[in-house]
Amino acid sequence: MKTTRQLFAALALAAVATTAAHAAGDHGAGHDHKPQHGGIVAEANDMDYELVAKPDTITLHLRDHGKPAKTEGVSAKLTLLNGTEKSEAVLVPAGEGRLETKGIFKVAAGTKVVALVTLPGKKAANVRFAVK
Missing domain, CATH: 1.20.5 (Single alpha-helices involved in coiled-coils or other helix-helix interfaces)
Structure with a gap:
């Protein structure tokens, strides 16, 4: 007993x-929240978001439990903050697990990026990044 x-x-x-x-x-x-595309990873609403910011292209990779998330019906808007300067960009689906926008962007160390990502049937995610 x-x-x-x-x-x-x-x-x-x-x-x-x-x-x-x-x-x-x-x-x-x-x-594991590690970058897979050389960017910055943040987590929100049980998903990983990896921001890859270049002066002419900004890409946001979406992962759900380590696998690329479907981007059909996903909408996203970025706000870039450089000191007192503020700019915005709209991301569009660019393949499985990837949203992208092209243009001319001021992205340097210290730039803060806020992404508002809306996935179908889920609560909108407000994801914050700081470029290093």
């Missing part, structure tokens, strides 16, 4: 430890 209680106690502790590790951010290999 005592052995059964000890076994249940050990199982309960193991369950608590597993839950705590998951809550602390150990979501598995598909959710």
Whole structure:
């Protein structure tokens, strides 16, 4: 009888430890928040957003649990902040897991970028980036 209680106690502790590790951010290999395209990664609404900002093209890669998210029906608007300067751009789908805009953009160290991304059937995500 005592052995059964000890076994249940050990199982309960193991369950608590597993839950705590998951809550602390150990979501598995598909959710590691590392850049895959040389950009800056931020997470919002259980998705990863990777911003790749160049002077002539800005790309936003969307990943859902490590896999490219569908971009059909997705809309996104960027706001770029450089000190007191503010500019905006609209992103359009450019392939699986990718939104893009072309133009002339002032992107340098210190530029702050706010992306408002709306996915069909989901709450809009407000994603913030700081260019390094």
